[in-house]
Amino acid sequence: MRWLAYLRPGDWLIIAGGAALVGLTLPLLWQGGFAERAIIRQDGRIFAEIDLGSRREVTVPGPLGATLVAIEPGRARIVADPGPRQYCVRQGWLARPGEIAICAPNHVSLQIAGRTRAYDSLSY
Amino acid sequence: MTASVTELTVTAEDRRVAWLATAAVALSLADAAIPSPLPGVKPGLANIVTLVVLIRHGWATAVWVSGLRVLAGSLLLGYFLAPAFFLALTGATFSLLTLGLARHLPGRWFGPVSLSILAAFAHIGGQLVLARLWLIPHDGVFLLTPVFAAAALVFGTINGLIAARLLGEIPAAEPVR
Numbered sequence: 042m043r044w045l046a047y048l049r050p051g052d053w054l055i056i057a058g059g060a061a062l063v064g065l066t067l068p069l070l071w072q073g074g075f076a077e078r079a080i081i082r083q084d085g086r087i088f089a090e091i092d093l094g095s096r097r098e099v100t101v102p103g104p105l106g107a108t109l110v111a112i113e114p115g116r117a118r119i120v121a122d123p124g125p126r127q128y129c130v131r132q133g134w135l136a137r138p139g140e141i142a143i144c145a146p147n148h149v150s151l152q153i154a155g156r157t158r159a160y161d162s163l164s165y
Numbered sequence: 166m167t168a169s170v171t172e173l174t175v176t177a178e179d180r181r182v183a184w185l186a187t188a189a190v191a192l193s194l195a196d197a198a199i200p201s202p203l204p205g206v207k208p209g210l211a212n213i214v215t216l217v218v219l220i221r222h223g224w225a226t227a228v229w230v231s232g233l234r235v236l237a238g239s240l241l242l243g244y245f246l247a248p249a250f251f252l253a254l255t256g257a258t259f260s261l262l263t264l265g266l267a268r269h270l271p272g273r274w275f276g277p278v279s280l281s282i283l284a285a286f287a288h289i290g291g292q293l294v295l296a297r298l299w300l301i302p303h304d305g306v307f308l309l310t311p312v313f314a315a316a317a318l319v320f321g322t323i324n325g326l327i328a329a330r331l332l333g334e335i336p337a338a339e340p341v342r
Contacts, residue, residue, distance in 0.1 A: 047329035051274035055282050059318040062286070066311040 076136050079117040080152045081110055093117060093153075103147035110151055123147055182226060186233035189214040193238035203309070205292065206316045209324060211238070212260070212284060216277050216328035217335075224265050231257045248300055252292050259291030260284035277332060281325030285317035 048056075081088045083101055091099065091112050098120070099110045106123035116136040119129045124146035132142045138155030192210040201207055211234055219227040235253050239245040244253075267275070267283045293313065297306045 044326050044330075047276065047326050047333070048278055049274055049276040051270065052276050052278040052282075052325070055275065055279040056318070056322060059282050059286065059314075059321070063311060063314045063318055066314050069308055069310050070312075 075155055076115055076138055076153045078154045079110070079112055079135075080154055082150045082152070084148045088149075091117075101147075101149050103144075103149050105147045108144050108147050108149040117151060117153065118142070119144060119149075119151055122149070178226070181222070182229045182233070185214055185218050185222075185226070185230045186237065189230055189234035190237045190241065193234055194241060197238075197242055203312060205289070205309075205313055208320045209285065209288070212281065212288075213324050213328045213331065215260075215264070216281055216284075216325065217331050219264055219268060219280070220277060220328075220332055221335075224261075224268065227264065228261055231261055251299075252295060255291045255295040256288040259287040263287035276325070277329040278322055278325030281328060282318060282321035285321030285324070286314070289313045289317045 076093055079089075079091045079093055081091070081099060081101055083103060088101055089099055091097070093112060093115055095112070096114065097112050099112065101108045101110060103123070107121075108119060108123070108129075109121040111118050111120045113134075116134045118134045119132070119142050122130050122144045124144050126146075129142040129144040129149075129151070135142055135151065135153045138153055141150060141152040143150045189211040192214060196207055196210045199208060214234075215227050215231050218230050235250070235257050236245075239247075239250045239253060244250050261284075263286075264280055264284050267280050270279065293306060293310065297304070300306075
């Protein structure tokens with residue numbers, strides 16, 4: 042390939058160094074840790090804290106009715122909610138630490154937690 | 166009484182800087198037209214001009230061309246004095262400082278590709294620092310560092326190769342200063 046002719050020996054060194062730098066920064070992508078637990082809150086209080094290891098469904102009672110939460114290995118979602126706009130249901134699967142689905146009308150929230158606490162912009 | 170007339174003498178150097186800056190601005194506009202999956206990930210085509218200018222005409226001319234490009238580019242794209250302007254300015258400053266040091270590397274071993282990659286990393290590094298200190302004062306800014314670094318490596322290499330090719334095709338009009 043003729044483009045390779047423009048590369049001098051030191052250039053390869055810089056490319057390798059750059060690649061190493063990229064490799065070193067890669068862990069930052071997983072800084073929040075892996076999704077390990079699902080935290081279900083009802084009226085602001087923790088209703089259940091479930092390990093994202095097995096498959097199960099949880100029914101959370103609220104002022105409007107029951108919110109149905111599905112837990113699967115590594116992810117969780119709100120399956121059904123009596124709220125009028127269904128925002129939390131349409132959010133779909135949550136798989137990264139810090140992700141949260143809030144069913145405000147029914148006072149239920151589902152949050153994914155990892156080993157370390159991940160913050161989002163809500164903390165400002 | 167006649168108003169005193171200020172004579173501005175335009176030197177050949179001024180014309181050259183203006184032409185090169187124009188080329189850089191045009192590439193900036195092309196850059197902005199390319200859709201990007203993530204703000205901050207851009208090819209940075211205008212840096213090809215900076216590299217060629219640095220190698221052909223020296224660091225001072227490169228500073229002029231780069232500075233004019235940031236100023237004129239921001240005016241044309243409408244982000245003058247907006248956060249994006251300061252990000253562009255910081256990126257340009259960091260990469261120019263890096264280029265100022267890196268151009269002393271032995272040319273036999275390190276070509277335009279090396280300069281381009283080093284400048285690209287300095288560029289994104291400076292921008293991340295500014296973003297952390299000023300725009301988003303939270304360490305979350307650094308979460309996407311791997312993506313930015315990878316983009317810097319890829320686009321730095323490509324731009325460096327293009328600059329190397331241009332330098333090979335355009336014969337040096339005058340000795341390098």
